[in-house]
Amino acid sequence: MKKRVSRNSVKKRFRRVFTGIVLMLVICVSFGAFLVSAHEKTSADKTVYKYYKSIQIQSGDTLWAIAEDTMTNDYNSVAEYVQVLKDMNNLDSDDIQAGQNLIIAYNDSAYLK
Numbered sequence: 001m002k003k004r005v006s007r008n009s010v011k012k013r014f015r016r017v018f019t020g021i022v023l024m025l026v027i028c029v030s031f032g033a034f035l036v037s038a039h040e041k042t043s044a045d046k047t048v049y050k051y052y053k054s055i056q057i058q059s060g061d062t063l064w065a066i067a068e069d070t071m072t073n074d075y076n077s078v079a080e081y082v083q084v085l086k087d088m089n090n091l092d093s094d095d096i097q098a099g100q101n102l103i104i105a106y107n108d109s110a111y112l113k
Contacts, residue, residue, distance in 0.1 A: 048107045050074075052088075059098040063091075072107045 055066070067082045075081040082094065088103050096102065 046109055047111075048109055049111055050105055050107055051112065052103055052105050054101045054103050057096050057098050057100045057102055061096065061098070063094045063096050063102075066096075066102065066104070070104045070106060072105065074105075074107070 050072075057066075063082055063085060064078065067078050067085055071078060071081040075084065085091070085102065085104065086094070088105070
């Protein structure tokens, strides 16, 4: 009977130790995955600065073509950016003329003083 009791207690102890080891491994793997994802996120995020510049409209330029060429990732659509350009430049319509200056926004990772 003592052997049976001791075998059962050994089995129970083995299960507890095994469960504890598995639980610790799961916690370590989860924590490691969290650290890796947090590190990837911070290294992927780089600072981007928004700048403005003036361009001169050339013959044949349209507001929509300029918007398509100069639109940054800050905007969801060309139409949205066209409206921003119109607001920035106090334009009532999409009509622009050659020789006219237009202020546009652009992004750059370099900090300009």
